Structures are given as structure tokens and as C-alpha cells.
Amino acid sequence: xxxxxxxxxxxxxDPLNGVLFVGLFAAAVVQIxxxxxxxxxxxxxxxxxxxxGMLYGNFVRSGMSEGWNHGIHLCARKLLxxxxxxxxxxxxxxxxxxxxxxxxxxxxxVVVSTLLVGTWIGRKWLGMDRDTAMLxxxxxxxxxxxxxxxxxxxxxxxxxxxxxxxxxxxxxGTLSMFLYPIxxxxxxxxxxxxxxxxxxxxxIHEVAQVVAAGSAMGAEAxxxxxIVKMTRxxxxxxxxxxxxxxxxxxxxxxxxxxxxxxxxxxxxxxFLFGFLLLAGINSxxxxxxxxxxxxxxxxxxxxxxxxTALGMETRFGQIRRAGPRALALGALLYAWLxxxxxxxxxxxx
Numbered sequence: 001x002x003x004x005x006x007x008x009x010x011x012x013x014d015p016l017n018g019v020l021f022v023g024l025f026a027a028a029v030v031q032i033x034x035x036x037x038x039x040x041x042x043x044x045x046x047x048x049x050x051x052x053g054m055l056y057g058n059f060v061r062s063g064m065s066e067g068w069n070h071g072i073h074l075c076a077r078k079l080l081x082x083x084x085x086x087x088x089x090x091x092x093x094x095x096x097x098x099x100x101x102x103x104x105x106x107x108x109x110v111v112v113s114t115l116l117v118g119t120w121i122g123r124k125w126l127g128m129d130r131d132t133a134m135l136x137x138x139x140x141x142x143x144x145x146x147x148x149x150x151x152x153x154x155x156x157x158x159x160x161x162x163x164x165x166x167x168x169x170x171x172x173g174t175l176s177m178f179l180y181p182i183x184x185x186x187x188x189x190x191x192x193x194x195x196x197x198x199x200x201x202x203x204i205h206e207v208a209q210v211v212a213a214g215s216a217m218g219a220e221a222x223x224x225x226x227i228v229k230m231t232r233x234x235x236x237x238x239x240x241x242x243x244x245x246x247x248x249x250x251x252x253x254x255x256x257x258x259x260x261x262x263x264x265x266x267x268x269x270x271f272l273f274g275f276l277l278l279a280g281i282n283s284x285x286x287x288x289x290x291x292x293x294x295x296x297x298x299x300x301x302x303x304x305x306x307x308t309a310l311g312m313e314t315r316f317g318q319i320r321r322a323g324p325r326a327l328a329l330g331a332l333l334y335a336w337l338x339x340x341x342x343x344x345x346x347x348x349x
Contacts, residue, residue: 013067014065014066014067014068014070014071015067015068015070015071015074016071017067017068017071018064018067018068018069018070018071018072018074018075019071019072019074019075019079020071021068021071021072022071022072022075022305022308022309022312023305025052025053025056025308026045026049026301026304026305026308027301028052029045029048029049029052029304029308030045030300030301030304032048032052033045033047033048040212041174041177043170043174043208044145044206044207044208044300045300045301045303045304045307046145046146046149046166046300046303046304046307047145047166047169047170047206047307048304049304049305049307049308049311050145050162050163050166050307050308050310050311050314051311052308052311053307053308053309053310053311053312053314054163054311054312054314054316055311056311056312057311057312057313057314057315058314058315058316072309072312072313073309073313075305075306075308075309076159076306076309076310076312076313077153079302079305079306079309080149080152080153080303080306080309080310081153081271082271082274082302083149083299083302083303083305083306084146084149084150084153084271084275084303085271085273085274085275085278086274086275086278086295086298086299086302087146087150087233087275087299087303088274088275088276088277088278088279088280088282089278089279089281089282089292089295089296089299090207090230090233090282090296090299091230091231091233091234091279091282092279092282092283093234093279093280093283094283095227095230095231096227096230096231096234098227099198099224099227099228099231101348102198102348102349103198103201103202103224103227103228103231103348104231105344105347105348106198106199106201106202106228106341106344106345106348107201107202107228107231107232107235108235109202109344109347109348110141110202110203110232110337110340110341110344111141111142111232111235111239113336113340113344114137114140114141114333114336114337114340115134115137115138115141115142115239117137117333117336117340118133118134118136118137118138118140118141118329118332118333118336119133119134119137121133121329121332121333122134122136122137122325122329126325126328126329127325128325128326128329129161131155131157131158131161132157132161132164132165132325132326133329134151134155134243135148135151135152135155135157135161135162135164135165136164136165136168136326136329136330136333137329137333138150138151138165138239139165139166139168139169139205140168140169140172140205140330140333140334140337141232141333142232142233142235142236142239143205143206143207143229143232143233143236144166144169144173144205144206144207144209145166145169145206145307146207146233146303147236148162148165148166148169149162149303149306149307149310150236150240151240151243152310153271154240154243154244154247155243155247159310159311159313159314160314160315162310162314163310163311163314164326165326166307167326167327167330168326168327168329168330168333169205169206169330171327171330172205172330172331172333172334173204173205173206173209174209175334176203176204176205176209176213176334177204177209177212177213180196180199180200180204180213180216180217181213181216181217184196184216184217184221189342190346191345193217193218193220193221193224194220194221194224195345195349196217196221196224196225197214197217197220197221197222197223197224197225197228198224198225198228198345198348198349199341199342199345200213200214200217200221200225200228201214201224201225201226201227201228201229201231201232202228202229202232202341202344202345203337203338203341203342204225204229204337207226207229207230207233210225210226210229211225211226213225214226234279236275237275237276237279
């Protein structure tokens with residue numbers, strides 16, 4: 001006859017089981033994302049994770065204990081912050097410097113203008129709530145699903161709002177992967193290979209989507225596009241710093257991230273300092289490359305776990321209520337990235 005688990009043991013065992021379940025689920029997601037057809041479409045494990053998590057959460061998940069649910073929530077919140085911090089290993093300040101002033105101008109111009117335009121249109125024109133407008137704008141402006149996760153960690157919004165924002169990244173980022181190479185080969189824009197790299201890296205949503213589009217344009221365009229894209233990733237740091245200060249000044253401590261520093265201090269999520277520290281370490285080149293590569297792969301897996309957990313906590317009914325307006329905002333931002341992003345690229349060159 002088995003002995004019942006001690007209450008103290010059960011209190012941590014069930015959440016741990018929930019975390020392990022998300023880990024196993026994410027491992028399957030990574031394998032699905034590695035299928036050549038899925039990879040060719042530019043769907044990163046993060047995107048596959050939230051879709052798979054949503055399907056499970058809406059059609060399969062039932063009767064899960066409160067402890068397991070807590071473990072899933074830990075992945076969607078705590079693990080998320082750790083993973084976003086380690087995303088700093090994907091950039092170096094040498095990469096940013098290598099594209100010169102033009103790359104920095106394109107990245108900064110696109111990020112700032114898209115965030116402002118997207119938030120304003122979402123709130124004023126479409127009547128969206130603040131968080132959904134910001135998340136959708138962030139996904140288009142900075143680095144797709146990873147930016148949505150970073151903003152989600154600061155805004156502490158409901159999971160379905162992140163899912164809606166990621167949906168716009170998937171739709172319009174995938175469209176870009178096919179449209180940009182077509183425009184490049186038609187030679188209807190006044191851009192050389194480097195210019196196309198600036199335009200591609202400065203305006204396409206996901207890193208994987210930038211690589212897929214750039215690879216169809218040649219080595220020079222691909223290299224420039226990738227570096228410019230990582231420059232946009234680096235801009236997560238100042239953007240979230242500004243967001244943290246804005247949340248504190250506008251709404252007070254209760255609306256900022258719970259990971260913010262103490263009262264009266266800088267209202268910035270702690271994971272941002274980890275992001276900056278790890279980007280600096282990567283820039284110094286003091287860590288052997290195999291370790292950096294392994295850490296990046298582990299971070300992708302952790303981000304996939306977080307995105308999968310967010311999907312599990314998302315309900316289709318919530319998306320239906322917010323979806324049409326978010327889709328309209330994503331479309332308007334996509335038009336802005338094509339037209340405004342092109343104008344910014346020409347200006348920067």
C-alpha cells in the first residue's frame with residue numbers, strides 16, 4: 001500500500017511536474033519546427049510552440065491539477081524573464097558597429113516610428129486596449145515573437161493578448177519572406193544589395209524570416225540584413241527602459257513588472273540588466289564559441305517552453321474578441337514597414 005505524499009512535498013512536486021510537462025511538450029515542438037517543410041516556411045520553434053500550446057490548451061487540456069497549472073504559469077512568467085535575459089547572447093556590439101551609421105539609423109527609425117504609430121493607431125483609430133496595441137506594435141517593430149515576450153514580461157498582460165500579437169507576426173512576417181525576394185528580383189526599388197539588406201533587416205518581423213528572405217537575395221544582402229536585424233534586437237534594451245519609466249510615471253508601481261527594482265528606484269525589469277550583461281559578455285569574446293552556441297540553443301528551448309506555456313493559457317474565445325482589430329493593426333503596420341521603412345532606408349543611405 002503506497003504512502004500518501006507529505007503535504008510539503010506535494011506543494012513543490014506538482015508545480016515541478018507542470019514545468020517538466022511543458023519541457024517535454026516544448027521538446028516535441030522543437031522537433032516539429034526542425035521538419036524541413038516547417039523550417040522552410042520560417043516558422044521558428046517559438047511560433048510553433050504557441051500554436052501547439054493553444055491547440056492543447058483549448059482542445060485537450062482538462063482536469064489538470066492546480067499544482068500543474070501553477071507550473072505552467074511559472075514557465076509563462078518566471079522562465080520567460082530568464083530566457084529573455086539570455087537572448088542577449090545573440091547580439092554583440094561589434095555586429096552593430098559593422099553596419100555603420102546607416103544600419104543604426106534604419107533600425108532606430110523603424111523601431112521608434114513603428115512603436116509610436118502602432119500604439120497610436122491601435123488606441124485612437126481601432127479602440128484597442130493599451131497592452132494589445134503595444135504588443136502588436138512591438139512584434140512588428142523589434143524582433144517578432146521575442147519582442148512580444150519581452151513586452152509581455154514588463155506589461156504583465158493576459159496571455160491571449162500576447163497570442164494575438166504573435167499571430168500578426170506569423171502572418172505578415174511569413175508574407176514578407178516571399179514578397180521581399182520577389183521585389184528584389186524584379187528590381188523595381190532603387191536599392192543595391194546592401195540597401196536591400198538594410199531594408200530587409202530593418203522591416204521584417206522575425207530573425208528566422210529575415211534569414212529566409214535575405215538568403216534569396218545573395219550573400220551581401222543576407223549578411224547586412226542579419227546584422228541590422230540583431231541591431232533591432234539590441235534596441236529592446238532602451239525601449240523597455242523607456243517603457244518601464246512610462247509605466248511608473250503614468251500608472252504607478254502596480255502596473256509595472258513585479259520584477260522591477262524597489263520603490264523609488266529605476267522601474268525596470270531585472271531581466272533587462274541580464275540581457276545587457278550577456279550581450280556585453282558576448283561582445284568581449286571571452287567565452288568559448290561552443291559554449292555560446294550551446295547557451296543560445298538552450299535559450300531557444302527556454303523561450304519555446306515559455307511560448308508554449310503562454311499558448312496553453314490562451315483561450316480562443318479571448319482571441320476572437322480581440323483578433324479582428326489586432327489583425328487590422330498588423331496590416332496597417334505592415335503597410336507602414338513597407339512604405340515608411342523603405343523611405344527610412346533611402347534616407348539613411
